[in-house]
Amino acid sequence: MNELVKKQQRGEVTKKKILEVALKLFSEKGFNKVTVDEIVKKSDSSKGSFYQHFRSKSDIFLVRFTEMDHYYLEVYKSFPENMDPMEKLSIFSQKLMHFLENEMGKDLMKVIYSAALESREHTYFLDSNRSLFKITRTLLEEAIEKEKINPELSLDDVSTMVTQSYMGSIYHWGLRITDRSLDSFSTPFINALLIGISKKL
Amino acid sequence: MNELVKKQQRGEVTKKKILEVALKLFSEKGFNKVTVDEIVKKSDSSKGSFYQHFRSKSDIFLVRFTEMDHYYLEVYKSFPENMDPMEKLSIFSQKLMHFLENEMGKDLMKVIYSAALESREHTYFLDSNRSLFKITRTLLEEAIEKEKINPELSLDDVSTMVTQSYMGSIYHWGLRITDRSLDSFSTPFINALLIGISKKL
DNA sequence: TATAATATCAGACTGTAGTCTAATTTTGGA
DNA sequence: TCCAAAATTAGACTACAGTCTGATATTATA
Structure with a gap:
């Protein structure tokens, strides 16, 4: 089980983290007040990762x-x-x-x-x-x-x-x-x- | 008449020019393919004038x-x-x-x-x-x-x-x-x- | 007409979404 | 196991709407 989870692509974990952080920020401050830079910073990620997993900022929603x-x-x-x-x-x-x-x-x-x-x-x-x-x-x-x-x-x-x-x-x-x-x-x-x-x- | 026209604010002339050029460009290339920089350049105007007369790019429409x-x-x-x-x-x-x-x-x-x-x-x-x-x-x-x-x-x-x-x-x-x-x-x-x-x- | 207030204008500057490139990690087949 | 292909990541870079500041022109008022 643990192994299976570990074998899951690293990417899925990143994606989930970004998604969670982004939704949290959106609900706190509203979509327009949150920048992608803020999202990737607070999810210890990067622009590259963000756009690997999401087509756009609104794709999160x-x-x-x-x-x-x-x-x-x-x-x-x-x-x-x-x-x-x-x-x-x-x-x-x-x-x-x-x-x-x-x-x-x-x-x-x-x-x-x-x-x-x-x-x-x-x-x-x-x-x-x-x-x-x-x-x-x-x-x-x-x-x-x-x-x-x-x-x-x-x-x-x-x-x-x-x-x-x-x-x-x-x-x-x-x-x-x-x-x-x-x-x-x-x-x-x-x-x-x-x-x-x-x-x- | 001529005098009356001349007395019209300079601004109205600029506004009309920008509007015409912008609508022409939009219809030729589509809204998203036209930049505000292109509009002001082709209407011999400037960003300052554009935003003096219009609140945003879509305001033209x-x-x-x-x-x-x-x-x-x-x-x-x-x-x-x-x-x-x-x-x-x-x-x-x-x-x-x-x-x-x-x-x-x-x-x-x-x-x-x-x-x-x-x-x-x-x-x-x-x-x-x-x-x-x-x-x-x-x-x-x-x-x-x-x-x-x-x-x-x-x-x-x-x-x-x-x-x-x-x-x-x-x-x-x-x-x-x-x-x-x-x-x-x-x-x-x-x-x-x-x-x-x-x-x- | 002189001058203060306002409108117009130019273009440098800022903020931010999204792109690009190159490095690194993971995976699947031999 | 080894390696090539694919996925993932970092972050510099680009594009562009919109802002800001200061200069110039116009108008209103005295």
């Missing part, structure tokens, strides 16, 4: 963001089999937003949202949200099968709309200087959208 | 973006008096997105959306959209008066939702590498939202 994939899956699996798929979607979205605000925080979300627009690799954001998109797509697929959704809309259509509504909620909240919670903004919005795409009786 | 206020008002005023307010909103939104894509362009929109998240002055974005928000709010007010909207929703609620849907449409489109137009993404989304906030019969 992206790594944390992406690590949380498993949470979405847990929420998804927690739904009872027979629950209305539109209700699942609504609750899933609400829990997602609550999670993003409380576990990730506004600073992180703003940095990621901004960096995604600036990054030339379009994979940046979409990759790290892949498992999230997969879940909402699955839920929407179920809703279509159960004829809960306006039959004029395709799975791609509604899947895009849900993505747009998530992005709109988060971006809007990121801009506002407010104490109101993200989900207090997002829930009415997403629920209105879900009504809008529902099959009319 | 914001100025252009904000100059276009009057367009929204024209569209708004073009609607016949008796048109359904929800239809007005739908058409207004569609024209807005078409305008943003074709007159502003994706590069500009991405830069502005990203800079807004990074700027410490929260006025950055909201200010430059003030007249837009005013119009959508007026349209929503009219819709509420005519009882077209779910009475459980306040004007603030629906106004926020429309803003969220605009931001979501634009942000989502900004991320995607696609030839599809912005309004082909935004229109179904915004229309679904409008259905979702409508008063049920």
Whole structure:
């Protein structure tokens, strides 16, 4: 065991150290007040190591963001089999937003949202949200099968709309200087959208 | 006349020159490939002048973006008096997105959306959209008066939702590498939202 | 018109993210 | 075990947005 750990690449240890120190500094002082030089100094590392393990300063946040994939899956699996798929979607979205605000925080979300627009690799954001998109797509697929959704809309259509509504909620909240919670903004919005795409009786 | 022009502050002439040169360079090479040094050199100006007239490099784009206020008002005023307010909103939104894509362009929109998240002055974005928000709010007010909207929703609620849907449409489109137009993404989304906030019969 | 206050301008300077190169360590195959 | 290839590391260096200072021009006021 010990040997196995030791045989793990030295690099992984360094990466973890840098990640920890960086996240600690970001939470203490805010992303913009922390420099990469400070991070590498306080983690007894170097610029070379930093950029060996992370593509950019904001990549630190992206790594944390992406690590949380498993949470979405847990929420998804927690739904009872027979629950209305539109209700699942609504609750899933609400829990997602609550999670993003409380576990990730506004600073992180703003940095990621901004960096995604600036990054030339379009994979940046979409990759790290892949498992999230997969879940909402699955839920929407179920809703279509159960004829809960306006039959004029395709799975791609509604899947895009849900993505747009998530992005709109988060971006809007990121801009506002407010104490109101993200989900207090997002829930009415997403629920209105879900009504809008529902099959009319 | 000539005298009046001459009496205009020297500064305004410089500002205009910088703006023109910068926009030309941005459209030729893209925002990120143009440096402020290049802009001031090619406009026979200096860093001092640049930052005298603009708060930042991206402020150039914001100025252009904000100059276009009057367009929204024209569209708004073009609607016949008796048109359904929800239809007005739908058409207004569609024209807005078409305008943003074709007159502003994706590069500009991405830069502005990203800079807004990074700027410490929260006025950055909201200010430059003030007249837009005013119009959508007026349209929503009219819709509420005519009882077209779910009475459980306040004007603030629906106004926020429309803003969220605009931001979501634009942000989502900004991320995607696609030839599809912005309004082909935004229109179904915004229309679904409008259905979702409508008063049920 | 004289002068003080303000606006404009030039360009050197600073801060910081990210790159590059060369040294060192680790690993995997012979 | 030995060595070549690959991974890791250090830190000097570059690029560039934005700041600062001091000079010059313009305007407002007396």
